[in-house]
Amino acid sequence: MEKIMKALVYHGPHKLSLDDVPVPTIQAPEDVILKVTLATPCTSDVHIAEGHIPFVPYPIILGHEFCGEIVEMGSAVTGFKVGDRVHCxxxxxxNQCAMCKIGYPSFCQNGGCYGNFEGLNGALAEYVRIPYAMNSMIHIPEGLVEEDVILLGDMLGTARFGVENAEVKKGDTVAVFGVGPVGLCACLLAKNVYEAKTVIAVDIVQDRLDAALKEGIVDYAFNPNDVDVVRKIKEITERRGVNAAIETAGVQSTINMAARSVGVGGIVSTISLFAKPLELPLDLMPNRNIQLKTGIQQCEGVDSMLEEIQAGRINTRFMLTHRSPLNDIMKAMDIFGGNKEGCIKYLITPYER
Ligand SMILES: [Zn+2]
Ligand SMILES: [Zn+2]
Structure with a gap:
């Protein structure tokens, strides 16, 4: 008899519901079935739900940031066993297609992001199927729990890509425009791992700026609603501008501020996905030799960041502001998606019967 579970299903723009759906089963020898032990919605899940990402097929289960316990394994899976707790x-x-082979696994032709592509249901559910599981599961090391690593693959992975593209070095001054979860991770990495001297956070959500200051991962926090951010940054840097600007909001105002804040020879690194075309302030960029870098992370640096988590130099727990069982996922999507109640990340624990 088919087993049934609860899952957050996207049924098209503005149509989300917590449904009863079949529990996934092994379909290929490389598959693993995980019992989801902790998950969290991503801002891109919110964008999907709002209909901003039109290529996403439906119905589909959302969610791609998660940890789980292995309950079933295909015959080709080695190095893991039933009962293991993993982050994914x-x-x-x-690891076989042309994109994986040239170092772009995020563009895998046999894969893609969970909850975004046909046949790839996500993890805001009780169970999730992991194809080619050995390539994307990471054992949760002894001494760590789900809450320590839940942001590793997506938030920290994306932030690290932005910081690497920004070529942040010891002693640099870095401004991060948009300090949602990815932006906060970028501040944290720039400060604690890449050893930037000065990190400046910019956002219109004061709660996030306050969280960044309180956590000690930024030196300055500016709200464009209160101050002239570019002028403040010029003051701090004695008119030179920052070495690098990391842009995570994907709107015209943050792109403009980022381009204006960077000094000669600096880099604007954007890790946003843009819902519509924006103007690039090219009048500001060539005459100061500013580079612009864009893209999607390729899951690099996960092992080293896991070591930094174990060493205590990366700690994202201050972002885990909310927590509910899967039963309350609709409320969670509303609070997280609407930036309500100072929510930074909303953890989803297993469904309670
Ligand atoms: Zn995401
Ligand atoms: Zn591939």
């Missing part, structure tokens, strides 16, 4: 990267990596 946000997308499927086959």
């Amino acid at each position: 990267l946000p997308g499927v990596i086959c």
Whole structure:
């Protein structure tokens, strides 16, 4: 008899519901079935729900940031066993296709992000199927729990990509425009791992700026509603501008501020996905030799960041502001998606019967 579970299903723009759906089963020898032990919605789940990402097929179960316990394994899976607790990267990596082979696993032709592509249901559910599981599951090391690593694959992975593209070095001054979860991770990495001297956070949500200051991962926090951010940054840097600007909000105003804040030879690194075309302030960029870098993370640096978590230099627990069982996922999507109640990340624990 088919087993049934609860899952957050996207049925098209503005149509989300917590449904009863079949529990996934092993379909290929490389598959693993995980019992989801902790998950968290991503801002991109909110964008999907609002209909901003039109290529996403439906019905589909959302969610690509998660940890789980292995309950079933295909015959080809080695190095793991039933009962193991793992964190999973946000997308499927086959390691066999042309994209995986040239170092772009996030564009895997046999994979993609969970909850974004046909046949790839996500993890805001009681169970999730992981294709090519050995390439994307990471054992949760002894001494760590789900809450320590839940942001590793997506938030920290994306932030690290932005910081690497920004070529942040010891002693640099870095401004981060948009300090939602990814932006906060970028501040944390720039300060604690890449040893930037000065990190400046910019956002219109004061709660996030306050969280960044309180956590000690930024030196300055500016709200464009209160101050002239570019002028403040010029003051701090004695008119030179910052070495790098990391842009995570994907709107015209943050792109403009980022381009204006960077000094000669600096880099604007954007890790946003843009819902519509924006103007690039090219009048500001060539005459100061500013580079612009864009892209999607390729799951690099996960092992080293896991070591930094174990060493205590990366600690994202201050972002885990909310927590509910899967039963309350609709409320969670509303609070997280609407930036309500100072929510930074909303953890989802297993469904309670
Ligand atoms: Zn995501
Ligand atoms: Zn591939």
